[in-house]
Amino acid sequence: MLDDMSSVSVLYQLQETELEIESLRETLRAYIKKLEENEALNSERSALSLLRNQLETLRKKQQEIQWLIDDIEAKIKKSNNDLYNGNIKNPKELLNLQQEVGVLESQRKQHEDELLIVLSQTEAVTEAEVQKAENVKKMETEWRSEQSSLIAEAQKLKTAITEMKSKRDTMVSAIDLQMLERYNQLKEKRGVAVAKIEQGTCCGCRITLSTAQLQQVRTGKVVQCDSCRRILYLL
16 A cells, blocks of 8 residues: 555646546547538538529529510510501501500510629629539548548547556556545545645645645645645645
8 A cells, every 4th residue: 555645646646647538538529529510611511502592593583584585575576477467457556566565675675684684693603603612622522631630530549548547547546545535525626636836835726835734745644735625745
């Protein structure tokens, strides 16, 4: 069994090992999160989907306007045939028909102008969609490459964690059960159970220790800080 001084030293080493394990686990969690999702790529994919929806809407509108134009042109053609085939003799009917053609031509012009605007919009969105699709493809390629690297790094971290846990178990087996219980209680309550002494100060709470406490620590006794109750450790 270890003496008090050795036990405190091992407790400090145990604490450092557990902190290292937690640090490795935190890094591993970050890697796993990156493997599961890529916020930048997801954002680009959403933007690409939006552009494609806009493009579909514009093309549908373009087709609808073209159908209107085609319908009007058919009516204009019929009316012109009626005007010039000589079948209509009544001047009033001819005048009305001419006026109708004028209205139809005005409607056609309006729809043609609208079509030009939609075509311009479609061209701009198509260009943006092509660029966005290329960017998404590039990001997907980079992500797949990054995933391979992340998987390899994650495996290294898992191996390191396993080794550190084995090291921790070896330390735990050498510590008195009562001492270990006190350590675990302090860790649960304070987060850090063992505090180093630097220049006569407890690094846990930054309170200056008494001469008596320092002397007790130097003689190898297990001493807890009067302020934060952490176990004191002097290098």
